[in-house]
Each structure stands twice: as C-alpha cells, then as structure tokens.
Amino acid sequence: MNRQIKSPQVFLIDHENNKLGLTDTYDALQLAESVELDLVVVSQGADAPVAKILNYGKLQYQQKKRQSQSARPTVKEVRLRPNIGVSDYQLSIDKAVQWLTKGDSVKFLIRLRGREHQYRDRAAEMLDRIANDLSQVGKIQTLDKRALVIQVIPA
CATH class of the missing domain: 3.30.110.10 (Translation initiation factor 3 (IF-3), C-terminal domain)
Structure with a gap:
C-alpha cells in the first residue's frame, strides 16, 4: 500500500476502473494522492504487481463484512x-x-x-x-x- 510498494513499476488501474498500463510507482502514487485515495497492490504479477487506486479503509470494511457474512x-x-x-x-x-x-x-x-x-x-x-x-x-x-x-x- 502507498509507499510500502517496493516494485519500480506497476500495472495501474485508476479509481474509475480504467487500465492505465505499466506505470512508474512514483507517478502512480502522485496520481493517487491527487485524488486523495490510496495506491493498493491487488495482486502480484510476474513482471510487475497490479495496483489499484482506491479507498483502503473502505476495502478493509467490505472484506471484513464479507468474511463475517460467510462465516456466520x-x-x-x-x-x-x-x-x-x-x-x-x-x-x-x-x-x-x-x-x-x-x-x-x-x-x-x-x-x-x-x-x-x-x-x-x-x-x-x-x-x-x-x-x-x-x-x-x-x-x-x-x-x-x-x-x-x-x-x-x-x-
């Protein structure tokens, strides 16, 4: 998430689900900060990880809700x-x-x-x-x- 991403480049998906392709991690972070959202690695790819611009707190909430719903x-x-x-x-x-x-x-x-x-x-x-x-x-x-x-x- 955000500055913890070690890879120099990421496959970027913006907050409107548009695929922007291979992008420098620094540029992706700048874009995420400009829309006041987080850059989150969604999956680790072979060449570069797939990162998405989204609200990390909302993502955690939805995952927790989905997990508790399926476990009950x-x-x-x-x-x-x-x-x-x-x-x-x-x-x-x-x-x-x-x-x-x-x-x-x-x-x-x-x-x-x-x-x-x-x-x-x-x-x-x-x-x-x-x-x-x-x-x-x-x-x-x-x-x-x-x-x-x-x-x-x-x-």
Missing part, C-alpha cells in the same frame, strides 16, 4: 403444534430439507397450549417422526423431548 452459520426455526395437518407437516419438512441442503441448520419447536399438555406423548412421537424424515439430509445435534425441541445440522 444460520439457524432456521420452525414452530409446530402437535395436531398439525399432514400437508402442513410435509411443507415444513420440505422447507427444512431445502435449508439443510443449502448449509443452514434447522431447529424445530413443538408448542403445546392448554389441554394439549395432556398429550405430550404425541408431541414426542412427532419429534421422532421429524428425526426420521430428516435423517437422509441431516444429522441430529440435539433432541430434547422434555422441552420438545430438535435441532438438525447438515450431514
């Missing part, structure tokens, strides 16, 4: 009731399969209301059914039958 695993959440219809259940399973193949993990929550608490065994059976249906595309990370939660990660 996402957890998708699906809330179900124990007396869900067959087609609605199948729709949520299909959506979970899409998410798992994309690389996201899926968390299923079964909510009980009122008298549904008397039939906790039906909700536990539903958790087992979810585990069986998703066993082909993912593996179970957590299965908590007491809290009625199952988390599946991509296989």
